[in-house]
Amino acid sequence: MRLISAFLFASAIGCGYHAGLEAGEARAPFAIELGRASTPSSLIESSAAAGARDELAAVGLLAGASDSGAASIVVQILAVETRAAGIESTVEVCGGTPSASNVCGSPRARGIEVIVRGRARLRPRGSRVETQAVDLEEHETVAGTAGGTLNGAASSEVVRETAARAAARRLGARLVRRLLGAAEPDDP
Numbered sequence: 001m002r003l004i005s006a007f008l009f010a011s012a013i014g015c016g017y018h019a020g021l022e023a024g025e026a027r028a029p030f031a032i033e034l035g036r037a038s039t040p041s042s043l044i045e046s047s048a049a050a051g052a053r054d055e056l057a058a059v060g061l062l063a064g065a066s067d068s069g070a071a072s073i074v075v076q077i078l079a080v081e082t083r084a085a086g087i088e089s090t091v092e093v094c095g096g097t098p099s100a101s102n103v104c105g106s107p108r109a110r111g112i113e114v115i116v117r118g119r120a121r122l123r124p125r126g127s128r129v130e131t132q133a134v135d136l137e138e139h140e141t142v143a144g145t146a147g148g149t150l151n152g153a154a155s156s157e158v159v160r161e162t163a164a165r166a167a168a169r170r171l172g173a174r175l176v177r178r179l180l181g182a183a184e185p186d187d188p
Contacts, residue, residue, distance in 0.1 A: 029056075031062075032072070032075060033075070034075060035077075039080050043165055048075050051176075052175060052176045055176040056176055073176060074122075075118065075120050076118060076119045080115070080164050081114070086110035114167055116168045116171050117137040120178070121134075142160075
């Protein structure tokens with residue numbers, strides 16, 4: 001089993017992964033655990049864990065059910081923020097001919113941007129102490145409807161949750177790549 005793990009780890013290094021772990025740190029395979037919940041939606045946290053598992057599975061580093069005591073990567077969502085995107089200023093004449101005193105209107109968001117911040121920590125096999133940590137964030141922007149806005153509070157919440165889950169899934173994968181030392185195309 002150790003020979004297979006060593007082969008898979010060496011193969012992963014050849015696929016763009018380089019040793020991000022110090023000598024003596026945990027070795028493949030890795031299990032994914034969720035850290036302390038800090039968001040009201042368990043679906044967002046589950047999406048981050050799914051992205052992390054997908055990333056490990058893609059390079060053959062995901063621990064199977066029979067790999068008890070495997071090293072763990074603890075994934076935690078730290079914050080989910082939403083802000084307006086595509087601000088539009090509407091200007092209307094509120095009666096009579098246009099003048100400085102009768103022009104009214106207000107800014108309106110034509111979409112939202114959801115920012116998901118997360119952390120991944122390495123927990124070596126057999127240890128309760130987590131070692132290396134990586135913090136990253138992922139953004140997802142969603143445009144409004146044909147009318148230009150997100151209609152209704154319920155609709156906006158569904159859109160926000162869906163966007164946060166998509167961003168969290170990508171974030172989970174990025175956290176694993178960064179923790180294990182993989183280069184990303186958009187790294188500075």
